[in-house]
Amino acid sequence: MIVAGLTGSIGMGKSTAAAVLRHLGCPVHEADRAVHHLMEKGGKAVPLVKKAFAEAVPRLIKHGGVDRTALGDFVFGNEGALDRLETILHPLVRESEEAHLFRMAIRREKLVFLDIPLLFETGAEERLDATILVSAPPFVQASRVLRRPGMTRERLAAVLSRQMPDAEKKRQADFVIETGLGRGWTLRQLKRTIRLILWEFGNL
Secondary structure, eight states: EEEEEEOOOOTSSHHHHHHHHHHTTTTTHHHHHHHHHHTTTTOOOHHHHHHHTTHHHHHHEETTTTTTHHHOOOHTOOOHHHHHHHHHHHHHHHHHHHHHHHHHHHHHOOEEEEOOTTTTTTGGGGGGEEEEEEOHHHHHHHHHHSSSOOOHHHHHHHHHTTTTOHHHHHHSSEEEEOOOOOHHHHHHHHHHHHHHHHHHHOOO
């Protein structure tokens, strides 16, 4: 089974690319969806967040789960708190990835994608067969992100400061998908990339 990574900075079109890959029949494990399940009532991250952020529990816990918006507000601008949160979430998301890959191996899938937001920042490329980066011009990226509820230029700058510059990611990625020209263009690029990956690794 070929395991490829999908990554891209905030607002670059990673969620759209993941949806297109699923439409093309490729299983995709999305880190954001995994985090959502980990944070909901009964999720593995809930007791760990309660313990790590005991001082803020009354405003972080809602209906038995973690209020992700409140948590985001709490850790924004607080490097120590954000590091604590990542220490909790990264191992749990990795565990979710491994479980997903096990299920896909049983199904005998040929190609599986792992959506990993901080792929290159965490060295995840070492455990992947190929990496795909989604990218878009800075003005497109900013336009997309600033339409999100509660997002400001300050928040966007803070997120980008913790991510590897897009130019460096392009140098490291095996394939780059430009998403600024519409969904149809993205679809055609992804179809071509899938064929290339299957050809390259299917013949090893």
